Each structure stands twice: as C-alpha cells, then as structure tokens.
Amino acid sequence: MNNIWTIAKKEIKTYFSSPIAYAVMFVFSALVGFFFYSIMWWFNSQAMQLAQNPTYYQQLNINQQVYSPLFGNMSIILLLMLPLLTMRLFSEEKKSGTVELLYTSPLSVWQIILGKYLASLIVLLAMLGLTGILSIFTFAFGNPELIPLLAGYLGLFLMGAAFIAVGIFFSSLTENQIVSAILTFGALLLFWVLNWASSAAGAIAKSVLDYLSIFQHFEDFTKGIVDTTHLVYYLSFIFLGLFLTHSVIQSRRWR
Amino acid sequence: MIEVAGLTKKYGDLLAVKDLSFKVDKGKIWGLLGPNAAGKTTTMRILTGYLPASDGKAVVAGYDVFEQPNEVKRIIGYLPEVVPLYPEMTVVDYLKFVAEIKQVPAAKKKAAIDKSVEAAGLEPVRGRLIKNISKGFRQRVGIAQALIHDPQVLILDEPLIGLDPAQCKDIRDLIKRLKGEHTILLSTHILAEITQTCDGATIINEGMLMASGTLDEIAASVKVREGVVLKLRKGGEEAATQWRRIPGVEKVGRSDKEYTVEWSKGQDPREDLVRIAVDKGWGLLEMRSLAMNIEDLYLKIVSGGTAQ
CATH class of the missing domain: 3.40.50.300 (P-loop containing nucleotide triphosphate hydrolases)
Structure with a gap:
C-alpha cells in the first residue's frame, strides 16, 4: 500500500508541477461552466414562461432539466480530456528510460499500475470537485435534490475511472504519448457509439451491443438511478483495463 | 558476488x-x-x-x-x-x-x-x-x-x-x-x-x-610474442642483422636508433641481445620491454583473433 502511494504521490506531483493538470482542469471547468450557464439560461426562460401556469410550473425539475443534460455534456468533455491526462502515464517513462528505474526497484507491477491509476483518479476527483462550485448557485437559488445529484456524480466518476483504465492500457503499449492518446480516443469513441449499430442488428447482437456501450450505462445515473448492473459494468471495465495493462507490462518477461 | x-x-x-x-x-x-x-x-x-x-x-x-x-x-x-x-x-x-x-x-x-x-x-x-x-x-x-x-x-x-x-x-x-x-x-x-x-x-x-x-x-592469454625496445647510440643496419641471427628472435624492426625485437613466448633472448650490443660496442642507451599496446590488444580481441 505504501508503495502504491509512493508512486501515486510522484504522479500527482508530476501532474501539478507541469501545466497538464492545470490545463485539463481549467478547460474542463470552463466548458462545464459554459454548458451550465447556457442550460440554466434556457431553464430560467422556461420558468419565466411557465410562471403563469401552475400545473406546468410544478413539473419543472432542476435535476432532470438542468443536471441531467449537464451530466451528459460533462461525460463527453471527460471523453475528450481524460486521454490527455492518461497518455503520459507509461509512455513518458518508457521514452525517457525511467521505466528501467521502476522495473528494477522492488515494486510489483500491480503497485506501479495502481499507483499511477490512483493519481489519475485523484485528478479526476479534483476536476469533478471543481464543478461542484456550480451547485452552490442551484442550491442557493433553487431546490434541487441532493441524492440524484450525487448519483450523477458517481456515474461521472465511474465512467471517468473506466476511461482512465483504458487510457493507462494504451499508454503501456506505446512510448509515444500522441499515439497513446489517439488510441484511447478511438477505443472510447467506439464503445460510446457501439449501440448506434444496434438498430440494424438482430435481437441478440442488439442486447450485446447495448450492454457494451458506455453511454447506455451512464444515462440512468444522470436520472439519479444507481443500478448494480451499471456498477458491475464499469467496475469490470476498469478491472479489464488494468488487467490488460498488467499483461502488457508482464509480457516483457516472455518476449 | x-x-x-x-x-x-x-x-x-x-x-x-x-x-x-x-x-x-x-x-x-x-x-x-x-x-x-x-x-x-x-x-x-x-x-x-x-x-x-x-x-x-x-x-x-x-x-x-x-x-x-x-x-x-x-x-x-x-x-x-x-x-x-x-x-x-x-x-x-x-x-x-x-x-x-x-x-x-x-x-x-x-x-x-x-x-x-x-x-x-x-x-x-x-x-x-x-x-x-x-x-x-x-x-x-x-x-x-x-x-x-x-x-x-x-x-x-x-x-x-x-x-x-x-x-x-x-x-x-x-x-x-x-x-x-x-x-x-x-x-x-x-x-x-x-x-x-x-x-x-x-x-x-x-x-x-x-x-x-x-x-x-x-x-x-592474448599475447603470443614478447619483445623489447632497444636504443643504440650507433649500430646501424648491422645491429638488426646480427640480432636477427639469435635463435628465437622472430622480428627486428628499426626506426633510426630504436630497434624493436620480438620473439615467441617462452624464449628469452634478452641477455644475448645485450651481450652482442656490448661486445660490438654499439653504445646501448636504453632497453625497455615492448609496451603492450593495450588498445591494439583490445582491437585484436574484439575483431576475433586471439593469435597474432
């Protein structure tokens, strides 16, 4: 555990002693802020228009009409941002030769992977945490429900964690950071749009494609639903990503 | 270790x-x-x-x-x-x-x-x-x-x-x-x-x-020949010719006053070399063992040959 934390600490320091973490966090917050503003603006105008009509006015729901689309937008921004966060994790060490230091230290491969993974999760948490500031306004001037809101954040976190696991895998494959990011984008986008093909597919293929699609599992979270199916999906996704990374690194042994 | x-x-x-x-x-x-x-x-x-x-x-x-x-x-x-x-x-x-x-x-x-x-x-x-x-x-x-x-x-x-x-x-x-x-x-x-x-x-x-x-x-392990470098005040080509006749001596090279004498491992004609030089009055100024050029040695090893 100590070893994992040592690696994580080093990675976090690297993130914050270079502009990467700041750039990613800044752009992420700025974009989320913009989406929040525009969705809020639309929601306000709706509220103004419906103010005369109590029945409709009652149906206005800030969780469903502001947070749900906002979470959808945030998930896409995460898809664009996280590969940039993970691309350097192994690629940079391979390129600069520092892997040799890591692999000749008495650390297990799992400790190295988990340390790096943990560091990225912490940056992800910071990114999501920053957007929490926006909710100060909704709670001050509105009445959103807390639990569905937290469910949405949990969904974002799990999805981001899955993205990072994919990113760390591709980073272990190449010493080129750009290639690592491109492969991660490609894989994530593919999983994202997988169920678009399901309308043309047969019944079994459809259910498989639907099950594999990342976004399919995310929607419920934005509505405030935490379903174990989805939890299992994301956790297995994460495990698979990390396991493949481990296999790639171990494969040095039999190449 | x-x-x-x-x-x-x-x-x-x-x-x-x-x-x-x-x-x-x-x-x-x-x-x-x-x-x-x-x-x-x-x-x-x-x-x-x-x-x-x-x-x-x-x-x-x-x-x-x-x-x-x-x-x-x-x-x-x-x-x-x-x-x-x-x-x-x-x-x-x-x-x-x-x-x-x-x-x-x-x-x-x-x-x-x-x-x-x-x-x-x-x-x-x-x-x-x-x-x-x-x-x-x-x-x-x-x-x-x-x-x-x-x-x-x-x-x-x-x-x-x-x-x-x-x-x-x-x-x-x-x-x-x-x-x-x-x-x-x-x-x-x-x-x-x-x-x-x-x-x-x-x-x-x-x-x-x-x-x-x-x-x-x-x-x-690499060297099969040994040698010395001798310096004479006078001696000329004759010294080289004389030394070549000593049994065991394989090669005598000369550049001006310095002579390089090499022999196969196991032989040691050094005493003979000196005796002749003194007898003939060539004016022996210096004798030193042929510095093994270690760089040559290394090149020889890595180029594959262990014998000269």
Whole structure:
C-alpha cells in the first residue's frame, strides 16, 4: 500500500508541477461552466414562461432539466480530456528510460499500475470537485435534490475511472504519448457509439451491443438511478483495463 | 558476488548474448568491455532483473536473479545507460522518491539521502530542478540514486559516457572511492576506463565472451610474442642483422636508433641481445620491454583473433 502511494504521490506531483493538470482542469471547468450557464439560461426562460401556469410550473425539475443534460455534456468533455491526462502515464517513462528505474526497484507491477491509476483518479476527483462550485448557485437559488445529484456524480466518476483504465492500457503499449492518446480516443469513441449499430442488428447482437456501450450505462445515473448492473459494468471495465495493462507490462518477461 | 553462467538472450531471431559466463569477486571493480552492440547493456539489464534471460543462470550475492528477483533488486544499485531522471523534480525530491521505491525505511531516509548527496558531490545542486543542472551533475544524480539504498552491488552502464575529461575524472574518482564497500560492475566501450579504474574485466563481442580476468591475465592469454625496445647510440643496419641471427628472435624492426625485437613466448633472448650490443660496442642507451599496446590488444580481441 505504501508503495502504491509512493508512486501515486510522484504522479500527482508530476501532474501539478507541469501545466497538464492545470490545463485539463481549467478547460474542463470552463466548458462545464459554459454548458451550465447556457442550460440554466434556457431553464430560467422556461420558468419565466411557465410562471403563469401552475400545473406546468410544478413539473419543472432542476435535476432532470438542468443536471441531467449537464451530466451528459460533462461525460463527453471527460471523453475528450481524460486521454490527455492518461497518455503520459507509461509512455513518458518508457521514452525517457525511467521505466528501467521502476522495473528494477522492488515494486510489483500491480503497485506501479495502481499507483499511477490512483493519481489519475485523484485528478479526476479534483476536476469533478471543481464543478461542484456550480451547485452552490442551484442550491442557493433553487431546490434541487441532493441524492440524484450525487448519483450523477458517481456515474461521472465511474465512467471517468473506466476511461482512465483504458487510457493507462494504451499508454503501456506505446512510448509515444500522441499515439497513446489517439488510441484511447478511438477505443472510447467506439464503445460510446457501439449501440448506434444496434438498430440494424438482430435481437441478440442488439442486447450485446447495448450492454457494451458506455453511454447506455451512464444515462440512468444522470436520472439519479444507481443500478448494480451499471456498477458491475464499469467496475469490470476498469478491472479489464488494468488487467490488460498488467499483461502488457508482464509480457516483457516472455518476449 | 556476481556469477553469470551460460547466459543467453534472444530478441526474436537476434542473439544478443550468447552463452556468456563470468564471475566478479566481492569488493572488486570489474569492467564489462566491448564495442557498441556487444551485449553489455543486455547483460546488465538481465542482472538487474529488468529483462529476463532466454537461457542460463545469473546469481547475485547468492540470490538467483530469476528465482528471487525482489531480493536481488534490493541489493543492486543500478545506473542504466540512459540516466532515469524526472526533469521536473528537484535533486532531493528525486532521491527521496528513489529511496521510497527502493524500500529505504522511513527513519533512515533522510540520512540515506544526505549520504548519497555527499558521496556523489551533489551538495551545490541539491535543491535545483534536474532539468536545470548540467550533464555531469545529472550523471552524478544517477550514481546517487544507485547508491541510495546502500546496495552491496553496483551496476553502472556506461557511467562516463558523454562527460568532459574533468567530469570523467571526477566520476572515476567517485567510483574508486566506492570500491571495497560495494562490488562494482561497470560497462564501457573505452578501454582506457578499464585500465584506469578496474581490477579486471570481461571482454565481450557480439554477445560472446572473448576474454575475462585481470588485465595481465587477459594480456597473457592474448599475447603470443614478447619483445623489447632497444636504443643504440650507433649500430646501424648491422645491429638488426646480427640480432636477427639469435635463435628465437622472430622480428627486428628499426626506426633510426630504436630497434624493436620480438620473439615467441617462452624464449628469452634478452641477455644475448645485450651481450652482442656490448661486445660490438654499439653504445646501448636504453632497453625497455615492448609496451603492450593495450588498445591494439583490445582491437585484436574484439575483431576475433586471439593469435597474432
């Protein structure tokens, strides 16, 4: 555990002693802020228009009409941002030769992977945490429900964690950071749009494609639903990503 | 301390190291010498547990590198060919990180860092970012990180590469100071480094063992002829002709007043040479043993021939 934390600490320091973490966090917050503003603006105008009509006015729901689309937008921004966060994790060490230091230290491969993974999760948490500031306004001037809101954040976190696991895998494959990011984008986008093909597919293929699609599992979270199916999906996704990374690194042994 | 037996490493079809065996005794500075692409780095990477071998055995301080990699990693300090540095860290932060991953106990960490900073002469750059320090200091940081957990064995891959002569001397002195406490295996493709720093060397080429032992042992195994250089006040061509007649003498070369006389190993016509020179009154000014041109010797070894 100590070893994992040592690696994580080093990675976090690297993130914050270079502009990467700041750039990613800044752009992420700025974009989320913009989406929040525009969705809020639309929601306000709706509220103004419906103010005369109590029945409709009652149906206005800030969780469903502001947070749900906002979470959808945030998930896409995460898809664009996280590969940039993970691309350097192994690629940079391979390129600069520092892997040799890591692999000749008495650390297990799992400790190295988990340390790096943990560091990225912490940056992800910071990114999501920053957007929490926006909710100060909704709670001050509105009445959103807390639990569905937290469910949405949990969904974002799990999805981001899955993205990072994919990113760390591709980073272990190449010493080129750009290639690592491109492969991660490609894989994530593919999983994202997988169920678009399901309308043309047969019944079994459809259910498989639907099950594999990342976004399919995310929607419920934005509505405030935490379903174990989805939890299992994301956790297995994460495990698979990390396991493949481990296999790639171990494969040095039999190449 | 280090024992390698029948070590073989294949990268696909490429045979990088072929049936290599050698031994390094405790407390020695040992050179691993060979031209580029001879398999030095591969051998070191196998010893440090970075790469697995395709075949053979490597034992460091009684631990088998393949069976007990973690024990071996704890007692080896390793400076790879490309110094593994994080440019965004300060020297001290970097050493702290290395101390942690090398499992230096928290209580001893500070002392360990101070000790290696001092040993490697890093005091002036302690708090600077690694990206801002000179190449010579970076190499020292590399050595400091290898020393941090006070390893029994130090494996240094080309520790002097890319340094200017003054820096080379510094690092060489530093390595010599570390002798005794640590067993040191260092690789190089420059022969002079071996003669200046090492107790002995293993010479490899194309992954194969060419020679191993102390420098004298290597020289003895390679040299089949011995010789002397004589300097005469006068003597001319006659001296050369006379000497050639001495039994055993194989070759007499002359350049002005200096004569190079060579004979096959086992013979020793030195006394005859001198006697004739004195009898004839050539005015013998100087006689010295033919300095084995060690560079030639090395070239000879790596170009494959062991006989002249």
